[in-house]
Amino acid sequence: MKKLYFIIIVITLFILSGCWNYSDVNKMRFVAGVAIDYDESKDKYIVTSEVVKLLEGGQRFGSALFQSRGETVFDAVRDTIMKNARKLYWGHTKVIILSKDVTGKRLVPILDYISRDGEFRDNVWILISDEDTANEIFENTFENRDEITSFHIDDTLKNEKNISTYHAIPAWRFIGTTYDKGASPTLPMVIVAEKDGIKVPKVRGQAIIKGSNLVGTLDETETKIYLWIINELEGGVLTVKTEVSDRPIEVTLELFANKTRIKPIKSGDEIVIKINIESDFGIGEISGEVNVIEKKAREVLKRDTEAEIKKQMENVIKKVQKEYKSDIFGFGIKIKDKMPEKWRQIEPYWDEVFKDLETEINVNVNIRGSALTLEPIKIED
């Protein structure tokens, strides 16, 4: 009897558990990216999937687009499978592009589908199309479909560190931030641009989402400052206009390292957000014959750089506070961490509080080096 039980247990181990979904790779189609639009007139979602396709010759990959409509996203996806005849595989989907009108109530079911579905990765990138519709991004780029737009966007987003004009947000973080009361999520925006006669997708700027509604956008320079404040900036260049010995000069500085600390402090009854920025720069380019590396000039350069950064930051913070009224910097989370008592009081009115929140920005710039040459190049007449 004991033996019988043992055998039954072993058999159930095999039958009732494990992976059952045997399917060969060539029997499935890999979806590289999805664009989701909303058809106002018919009240339907339009799902455009970019599917990887082997090009003629069997050596390179291109893509094919499939569009389908449905009451819900899931419904539309089912429809795509029917059109494809093969199983669609979402495990390697890199990007989800949303059109601007797929926000608010229309956004929630999409997020639900992404996080609920077993095949979608949690780190799929979510982007907002800055064109009229989302499917334009697929349809109007690489028009002979010999490149995969989604993979192109994926590569761009992974290179954020070197470009810093957008902030890539994976689905898990976006969904996580949406839940959070003390912060508003942002999403990078993508447009169709032209490069060497080929239309390519270009990611630039950041869209600000508040309560799943699109409330505003940041342009490229604002996005960089935004990244600076939230301590996500890892590189990039900054051009500073300065004046050394009464001669105006433009110096391009290269950011080596940056550390931003946001700290809420109490001043009387009010909360002041203290932003301490510690940046290491190297001199990348000097446009002029003035020696800025010499000690005095360096002091001037340092002072001017700090002022420049501070000015830009204040502008961005003010714009976000006044125009968009959404806490994309996560100040609320910081207050919640540091002053939980205070947070409980202000939480219900956080939007109002945020609007008039005072900030104090301290910038400390270190100029670490001047690359390979000490002297500026002087042209003798």
Place this chain on the structure above:
Amino acid sequence: MFRIIRDKILGKHRKKAVVTAEDWKLVKNLDENIKLFREIFNNDDTIRFREFETKDSSPVKCCLVFIDGMVNKEIVNENIIKPIVNFSLKDSNINRKAIDIFKDKIIISSAVKEKKDVYELLSSCLYGDAILLLDGFDSALLLDCKGWNTRAIEEPSSETIVRGPKEGFNEAIMTNLTLIRRKIRNTDLKFRFRQLGTCTKTKICICYIEGLASQEIITEVNRRLDDIEIDAVLESGYIEELIKDSPLSPFTTIGNTERPDIVAANLLEGRVALIIDGTPHVLTLPHLFIEYFQANEDYYHGFIYASINRIIRIFAFFLSTSVPAIYVALTTFHQEMIPTPLLLSISAAREGVPFPTIVEALFMLLAFEILRETGIRLPKPAGSTISFVGALILGQSAVEARFVSAPIVIVTALTGISNFLVPQMIGALIVVRLIFLLLSAFLGLYGYIFGVIGLFIHLMSMRSFGIPYMLNIGSLDMQDIKDTAIRVPWWIMYLRPKLIGDNNKVRQTNDGLYEKR
């Protein structure tokens, strides 16, 4: 269980009346004795009866019985027949029995024995000794004059090395014993003979170092050998299969080698060697799992190089058992675990291939095994044809014709090559690989992990002559792992392996077993 089955089968076939051995006896008459031997060797034309007599006027008649081809004719002529024919008993004036005079004074041979038992005489005669019958005696002299041809001592083709002694065993047991003795010049090195095979009467030698080898293991070996009932022992594999632990396991619990240096090293660690006449493959026991990965060269090269090689061998074991299984699991169940570009190229390579991945994998592995087996079986001149056909047809044309996909060819090749890094284990590897592959085809990585767990439970539960098969694998003690995945330098290997060499633990010492004497 197997004993019951065996008895059932044997019960039907065993003849009730065993042939009763005839009561052969020598008498004091030479002619009668010759007649007896002629009767025994009836219908055997290789047997020679050479009759001659001494120089005396009333000579002693003798007859030398031997088998043509088994004896050294020069010894027979020069050292046996010539002295006897030239000898005169009367001249020597010795008052002793003629047979003693023959034994002590006339015959020039390193081993002369006086025997009465016909069976003993016969078995020695069949092994190349000569029987000298004398008129008037009911006993005979057994003269050692073995002289058959053996293969020279060559480098074993199954275990080639770069550095180290190149000599290997051959088929003659005495040559093999001398090869071992030459490595360990010590009186504690013991050789105990016994005989196995009711028909072949094969000589078997149990070899060990007294004071080092565990007495229990020696007793156990003898006990198991006692239990063997078999008509013939033509190779050490017979013995291995008959006495090994876990008889159904694909893994072997008894090692075999063709190299005397390996046998000597094993003996010095306290192991026991079984040398079987007629085969160059010597058995060593107990045999642990890790020994699959140890090569004799590891101990001759520098320890760093040796350790690297050993880790590579262990890695090859992993590759050889798991690559097809993991490939099938990943491509058919866990596509999300493959990096996107790789997945795309796999799917492109599989485009148009008619079979599912698992069928492809099984087919390619079968093809590889066929190639491997033909490579061994084939006469040498045809060998290159096979590798050519195998590489070209299976490798290239099959892919071009889209019968199989290129990745599976790579997987098979990798598996196959890794196979040969642990050559002793090939048989076990095939079984393990197939089980892993089928499990992962049904259940994905989940099934593969099932297989791995199963394999480890199996290995961990095995023993070889009382020693745990996976001894030291889980240990953290430096002295335990000194000779496992890495080979530490000789100056750290103070101790002999645990449990096997427990009788005299210390390997490197000034007052050790051998220095005292």
